[in-house]
Amino acid sequence: MATTHPFLHRTRRLAARSIHLGRRAWQELSTPSEVEELIASLPRVESAAPGLADKVVLITGATQGVGLVVARRFGALGARLVVNGRRGEAVQDTVRKLRAEGLSVEGVVADVATPEGIRQLFDAAETAYGTFDILINNAAIAGPYRPYWQAAPEELDETVRINLTGPMIATAEAVRWLIEHEKPGRVLNISSIATEGAYPKMVPYSTSKAGLEALTRHIASDLPDARVVVTALVLPSVRTERKAASDWASAELLPSAEILLPAFEYCATGPGHLLHGRTLSAERFNADPEGEAQLAGVAATRQAILYPELNIKGEFVPRDPGRIALLDRAENQFGPSPKVLEAVRDSLVTHPPSYYPEERYTALRKALSQEHDLPDDFFAFGPGSWELIARVVQVFAKPGEEIVSSGPGWFGFNLTCQRNGIAQKLVPFDRGGSGNRASHNLTAMREAITARTRLVYLISPSNPEGVTLQQAEVREFLADLPPDLPVMIDEAYAEYADDPAMVDVPGLVREGTHAIIGLRTFSKFYAMAGLRVGYAYAQPKLLDLIRRSEQIFTLTHTAEVAAIAALGDAQHRQLVFDGARENRAEMQRRLSEIGIRHIPSNAPYIFAEAPSDFDRMVKELAEEGIVIAPYKFDDGRMVMLPVGTAPQSEKILEALGRFR
Structure with missing residues (x-):
């Protein structure tokens, strides 16, 4: 028996873990993910500008990833597409798939990091549709992923050529054509979240994308009337075929590229005076479309800083210190001098x-x-x-x-x-x-x-x-x-x-x-x-x-x-100091007596182990006229207990005794 017991125990443990993992797997399969919920709640893009119907949209690097997702969406909204890639097979396959979906699309096999390739792109648009309206500079490569000084000069040159030089030439060609034909239009330069922080081993990529943002900002000074609108759009990391091929597990945890579509639609159709020369963030746009449209920066997603309203017995009540002991913001209960x-x-x-x-x-x-x-x-x-x-x-x-x-x-x-x-x-x-x-x-x-x-x-x-x-x-x-x-x-x-x-x-x-x-x-x-x-x-x-x-x-x-x-007022200062110190010491002594772990404090609050039902304790104290902070730390294990007057502390200690 002694020899089989460990085996049986391990078997049961393995079975229990298998059942637990099975339940977790079923929950994952049956419950919408955060990404799915986000996609379902994406903002609708409302714009006073004309929509995408019949617009001719040129998209570089559109045979996979973000470019393909945008092409499919814009085509579904009525745009006529010119998609580009460097591999003939990939371009042909993309055109075949999109046409099978009923979309109007032409394909161009060209290296748009060269003047010749860019000319091919615009010639294809003129041949197929006689015009164009929107250029999306999406083609890019990640570049060498290693410390900058270890990258070969030819790797740096390729990254800058594809990510920056090509879009600069394409933007110039687009602007020149639109001006010559006296036609309004748009250029959308695709940037990256890598420009908004410091990312190791990505210097060539980040620098080239930052250059695109600088191009967008400065070209606006040469185009003051905003008939030709140039905008940059910063993209967060999303799930793409390329990422999945290199690290499937990590890519699967990223949001779908579809979450970017509202920002793309807005940049293509939104008011030109809000977009010209600006760099918008797709991530911030999803969080607050109006804020990002107006502010185009980190301030776009800021909310007013307000504490929750005080709710006692289901009613919102004013913070009246004459009627309620307010201890939730460490306000001095001894009062001013x-x-x-x-x-x-x-x-x-x-x-x-x-x-x-x-x-x-x-x-x-x-x-x-x-x-x-x-x-x-x-x-x-x-x-x-x-x-x-x-x-x-x-x-x-x-x-x-x-x-x-x-x-x-x-x-x-x-x-x-x-x-x-x-x-x-x-x-x-x-x-x-x-x-x-x-x-x-x-x-x-x-x-x-x-x-x-x-x-x-x-x-x-x-x-x-x-x-x-x-x-x-x-x-x-x-x-x-x-x-x-x-x-x-x-x-x-x-x-x-x-x-x-x-x-x-x-x-x-x-x-x-x-x-x-x-x-x-x-x-x-x-x-x-x-x-x-x-x-x-x-x-x-x-x-x-x-x-x-x-x-x-x-x-x-x-x-x-x-x-x-x-x-x-030295006398009042001493009164507050002595009173707070004495009440704090007494409260800590009582906490030790009833077995509540805490950190010795030098402040008007004590960091202590949370009682079993802290939320209920906060609610009951509020009903008794004492408001304490409801915040919990360390996954709910610790809380801040205020040190007030002696009677206030006594009520808090009594409540702790009930909810230990």
């Missing part, structure tokens, strides 16, 4: 709202200079630190460039990177364990930094973990960095911390050996979230780059005097 309220009232009399504020904020600079022992020209201001973060990101990083930060990190910073098309490297935070202290994992962050990194973003105390950066670890980290690489340290909750080893950011800025940017806000510890005051501090040369994009009158006079009053 009485001196702040007095300053606000007085400001409306001494400096009426009918007058602009003093735009240099001299008094606030002086107060912050004393607070941090820094010269008063070390400060820049913004309506909250969120605006300053967005400004710093835009100043130092361009779309496609890299920023390194901790993961998961603060969602607001992550969202800012996404909204600006920044490639964000999120380095997992070290949550500790086995007696080790949780840390920012600066060793891994240093390894993530490359020559393309434009900014490093750190948070102390961290969000969501509440862990401070240590002075010693930061110094060690900076020692390995280029001194001019900006490192922004967000200290939104620094005033709550009681860690004596916490990094001294003003001290690092004062030393001036590295490009340190400190970032603070009056929204949290000083309980002035509604007045919107944030500030960055750095060495003047670095700070000047940030201040160049600062809007005049970015702070109101009322906000400025309130901030000064908050800094000056």
